[in-house]
Amino acid sequence: xxxxxxxxxxxxxxxxxxxxxxxxxxxxxxxxxxxxxxxxxxxxxxxxxxxxxxxxxxxxxxxxxxxxxxxxxxxxxxxxxxxx
Numbered sequence: 001x002x003x004x005x006x007x008x009x010x011x012x013x014x015x016x017x018x019x020x021x022x023x024x025x026x027x028x029x030x031x032x033x034x035x036x037x038x039x040x041x042x043x044x045x046x047x048x049x050x051x052x053x054x055x056x057x058x059x060x061x062x063x064x065x066x067x068x069x070x071x072x073x074x075x076x077x078x079x080x081x082x083x084x
Contacts, residue, residue: 042083
């Protein structure tokens with residue numbers, strides 16, 4: 001593949017990720033509203049650690065894990081912000 005073809009593929013992936021990001025943030029906001037209604041805190045350390053462990057097992061690639069961990073950690077930070 002040429003660089004232009006590869007960039008086209010990256011652009012397509014970015015658009016798919018954008019749609020998924022919007023969907024995730026919609027659900028994060030709904031979770032925030034539910035937590036407020038139940039008097040629960042936004043941050044749940046145990047849940048977050050369980051998510052990281054589950055995703056690490058699913059990824060099953062130790063070389064990629066640090067990059068994916070940084071990526072999902074930022075997504076979760078943004079999710080907590082929208083929940084507030």
